[in-house]
Amino acid sequence: MGQTGGFLKYDREPNPGQTPEERIQHWNEFHDRLPDAERRCQGARCMECGVPYCQSGMVLNGMVSGCPLHNLIPEWNDLVYTGNFDLAMRRLHKTNNFPEFTGRVCPALCEAACTCGLNGQPVTIRENELGIIEDAFRDGLVQPRVPGHRTGKRVAVVGSGPAGLACADQLNQRGHSVTVFERDDRPGGLLMYGIPNMKLEKQIVDRRIQLMTAEGVTFVTNTNVGKDKKAAELLREFDAVVLCCGAKHPRDLQVANRDAHGVYFAVDFLSANTKSLLDSNFADHKYVDPKGKRVVIVGGGDTGNDCVGTCIRHGCKSVVQLEMMPKAPETRAENNPWPEWPRVCKTDYGQEEAISVFGADPRMYQTTVTELVTDKNKKLTAVKIVSLGADRKPVPGSEQTLDCDLLIIAAGFLGCQAYVPDAFGVAQTPRTVVQTEAGHYATNVPRVFTAGDMHRGQSLVVWAIAEGRGAAREVDAFLMGYTNL
Numbered sequence: 001m002g003q004t005g006g007f008l009k010y011d012r013e014p015n016p017g018q019t020p021e022e023r024i025q026h027w028n029e030f031h032d033r034l035p036d037a038e039r040r041c042q043g044a045r046c047m048e049c050g051v052p053y054c055q056s057g058m059v060l061n062g063m064v065s066g067c068p069l070h071n072l073i074p075e076w077n078d079l080v081y082t083g084n085f086d087l088a089m090r091r092l093h094k095t096n097n098f099p100e101f102t103g104r105v106c107p108a109l110c111e112a113a114c115t116c117g118l119n120g121q122p123v124t125i126r127e128n129e130l131g132i133i134e135d136a137f138r139d140g141l142v143q144p145r146v147p148g149h150r151t152g153k154r155v156a157v158v159g160s161g162p163a164g165l166a167c168a169d170q171l172n173q174r175g176h177s178v179t180v181f182e183r184d185d186r187p188g189g190l191l192m193y194g195i196p197n198m199k200l201e202k203q204i205v206d207r208r209i210q211l212m213t214a215e216g217v218t219f220v221t222n223t224n225v226g227k228d229k230k231a232a233e234l235l236r237e238f239d240a241v242v243l244c245c246g247a248k249h250p251r252d253l254q255v256a257n258r259d260a261h262g263v264y265f266a267v268d269f270l271s272a273n274t275k276s277l278l279d280s281n282f283a284d285h286k287y288v289d290p291k292g293k294r295v296v297i298v299g300g301g302d303t304g305n306d307c308v309g310t311c312i313r314h315g316c317k318s319v320v321q322l323e324m325m326p327k328a329p330e331t332r333a334e335n336n337p338w339p340e341w342p343r344v345c346k347t348d349y350g351q352e353e354a355i356s357v358f359g360a361d362p363r364m365y366q367t368t369v370t371e372l373v374t375d376k377n378k379k380l381t382a383v384k385i386v387s388l389g390a391d392r393k394p395v396p397g398s399e400q401t402l403d404c405d406l407l408i409i410a411a412g413f414l415g416c417q418a419y420v421p422d423a424f425g426v427a428q429t430p431r432t433v434v435q436t437e438a439g440h441y442a443t444n445v446p447r448v449f450t451a452g453d454m455h456r457g458q459s460l461v462v463w464a465i466a467e468g469r470g471a472a473r474e475v476d477a478f479l480m481g482y483t484n485l
């Protein structure tokens with residue numbers, strides 16, 4: 001249970017990071033990890049509470065708090081404290097296929113529910129998780145686990161994001177032969193082409209893909225299922241198919257002059273940026289260059305923040321992030337007590353960087369775009385915006401015009417792209433995600449399953465992994481008549 005009174009003896013010590021001025025000079029991750037001795041002190045702070053909300057993954061007041069994977073957090077925190085890193089890694093892998101991803105990009109729903117956070121600072125759960133897995137890789141403890149027995153069953157997984165990867169990993173370890181189809185040139189889904197390199201370096205994704213390949217999973221890239229590869233072929237060649245294609249259908253702006261030159265969707269902007277970085281360190285110029293541009297980003301959320309960080313690294317002239325909602329309070333409101341997910345204002349890395357470069361937070365709250373302004377060649381020159389009242393209606397007389405040469409739409413996603421469900425004849429919900437019975441992954445089409453954002457709607461890496469594992473359990477039970485996953 002950590003060290004008795006550990007949370008009184010040791011303060012929370014986050015991983016050391018570079019200043020905004022340092023990190024905007026490059027595209028790499030900007031946090032170091034604590035040395036082992038200090039990491040052990042952070043593990044010592046966990047008291048293995050009688051009711052460890054950190055691993056509950058419960059819905060409280062409409063939001064999930066605690067880990068959706070039900071990671072065995074108090075157990076591996078104790079193993080960190082006692083320096084038993086090998087066993088910690090094995091207990092961590094029991095519930096989480098990819099702690100190196102969640103340890104970097106998860107918003108740490110666990111820490112919001114940590115009892116230490118009730119009166120003080122929560123345990124550094126996410127960083128302990130990252131420390132366990134990265135030290136395990138460093139020390140050669142993560143080795144390919146090739147299944148000793150093959151069942152003879154064949155499964156196709158469509159989409160190689162965290163849901164598809166988790167599903168493939170589980171089914172492969174069970175002994176089924178798994179092929180993952182991916183339409184992009186590199187596997188990883190939004191882990192590869194979405195989340196920027198400074199949040200998750202791409203060799204970390206490659207390392208896991210190589211491991212899974214060594215364990216027997218086959219990856220087929222540059223293959224668009226439903227177009228290059230027909231649904232009927234897949235159903236003929238495999239015993240089961242799992243659709244994990246994400247929720248890439250973006251919410252658009254319904255404004256005058258939407259067809260102006262200089263308007264991009266956030267994921268297209270971010271993925272072209274990462275591809276050019278990986279392919280040529282930007283020498284191929286196959287990306288949208290924000291250098292010297294006045295950038296406006298529609299959407300004050302995490303994706304918008306990733307666009308802010310990307311534009312700053314390229315040397316944009318200015319950046320503004322428009323948010324429709326009011327600014328959240330700095331601390332929990334009375335009606336949002338622990339252990340609920342805290343609805344508080346978060347200033348993320350990109351926003352910190354904008355503050356450091358331009359001297360002000362880039363976010364404008366309760367604001368929306370009403371019109372795009374162009375020159376005679378249809379080139380974007382400005383956006384007209386208006387403030388929104390508490391009723392979310394435009395406030396008369398609040399109109400403004402912002403000079404703008406690059407507009408990035410990061411206004412969320414509407415669901416999955418229809419052509420894949422259509423190709424398989426799979427039913428969708430009115431939210432345009434694939435329909436299943438609640439808590440299940442089988443679609444209306446026999447032998448076809450689904451998981452991840454395509455099933456749940458746009459969400460988080462940790463949920464995608466949880467969904468991939470859930471779908472694997474259901475596929476295994478379907479193939480074998482029972483499951484031990």
Ligand SMILES: Cc1cc2nc3c(=O)[nH]c(=O)nc-3n(C[C@H](O)[C@H](O)[C@H](O)COP(=O)(O)OP(=O)(O)OC[C@H]3O[C@@H](n4cnc5c(N)ncnc54)[C@H](O)[C@@H]3O)c2cc1C
Pocket residue numbers: 105106107158159160161162163164165181182183184188189190191194195196199223224225226227244245246247267270302303306420451452453454458459460461462464
């Ligand atoms: C910019 C951005 C930043 C984010 N940052 C975070 C973060 O920091 N932390 C966090 O927890 N979550 C983050 N998210 C959300 C998270 O990335 C997603 O919830 C998660 O990746 C969903 O996983 P998935 O496997 O369901 O789908 P995806 O990761 O979207 O993967 C789907 C894959 O399917 C492939 N595919 C689609 N159709 C086909 C087809 N017909 N044939 C073959 N392949 C196909 C796609 O090319 C893609 O590779 C972010 C999302 C975005 C957009």
Ligand code: SF4
Pocket residue numbers: 066067068069071073096102103106107108109110111125126129462
């Ligand atoms: S996966 Fe996320 S919520 Fe779960 S323990 Fe790790 S950081 Fe916490």
